[in-house]
Amino acid sequence: MPSYKLYYFNVRGFAEVSRLIFAAAGEKFEDIRYEHEHWPEHKAEMPLGQMPVLEVDGVKLPQSAAIARFLAKRFNLAGKDDFEQAQVDAVVDTIYDLVKALLPTLREQDEAKKQELLKKMFAEELPKHLQNLETLAKLYGKGGPFFVGNHLTWADLFFHSFVETLLGMNGTLLDNNPWLKQNRAEVEKNPKIAEYLKTRPKTER
Incomplete structure (x- = not known):
């Protein structure tokens, strides 16, 4: 069973579509939200120094569209062919x-x-x-x-x-x-x- 962690600020923004994909699929994930004042402490942990970032079994994936497209394909929400x-x-x-x-x-x-x-x-x-x-x-x-x-x-x-x-x-x-x-x-x-x-x-x- 894959482990998912989604890192973003405590806003909807560019991560919300991925949260909605998880919700629609009924898949569990860790919704990690940073307040803006704490972001500098974690910036170096992200591949491109930005968020959102999806971590799948310990491997981090940046870029909101890439994350959403990956999740949609995995959970059959990307189109049938x-x-x-x-x-x-x-x-x-x-x-x-x-x-x-x-x-x-x-x-x-x-x-x-x-x-x-x-x-x-x-x-x-x-x-x-x-x-x-x-x-x-x-x-x-x-x-x-x-x-x-x-x-x-x-x-x-x-x-x-x-x-x-x-x-x-x-x-x-x-x-x-x-x-x-x-x-x-x-x-x-x-x-x-x-x-x-x-x-x-x-x-x-």
């Missing part, structure tokens, strides 16, 4: 396009400028990315509520995790994207996911 896996990756890469567009705004230190950039982002940039995701869902989802193949994959879990932070800033974000809103609802209907969401640590992001 090579082409479905490529479709899942296309959805995930499209979500990362959204992440890349948003990060500079979130990292803005001037609060007034940050709010101005967020307003523009929600009005102009985000709708295009959300429409791209709906386009892929129509192509790959076979008419169901999930992004690929009418079954749960880590693309659904990644979308749920990332958009949760955005919904905390703007609760009406998905009002013009009913399919995406339904997709999140379907993820939350999964009993194992529902239990995890109910019991996980409460964090702002």
Whole structure:
């Protein structure tokens, strides 16, 4: 029986999709969360001096996407064949396009400028990315509520995790994207996911 340890900060962030994969699969893992002030004590322990890091039977794997993809394949949440896996990756890469567009705004230190950039982002940039995701869902989802193949994959879990932070800033974000809103609802209907969401640590992001 493999031993899993997932190292990250005490936030959802880039580790949450992997936590959701563990939850959906019903697999046990050690959820190791460092507060930011204690991170310098552990930085040298990580292969690239960054997190998240997954440790499998004593071997550490960095990079959030590599970790999530490995876990999804191991627990049958990556797509049922090579082409479905490529479709899942296309959805995930499209979500990362959204992440890349948003990060500079979130990292803005001037609060007034940050709010101005967020307003523009929600009005102009985000709708295009959300429409791209709906386009892929129509192509790959076979008419169901999930992004690929009418079954749960880590693309659904990644979308749920990332958009949760955005919904905390703007609760009406998905009002013009009913399919995406339904997709999140379907993820939350999964009993194992529902239990995890109910019991996980409460964090702002």
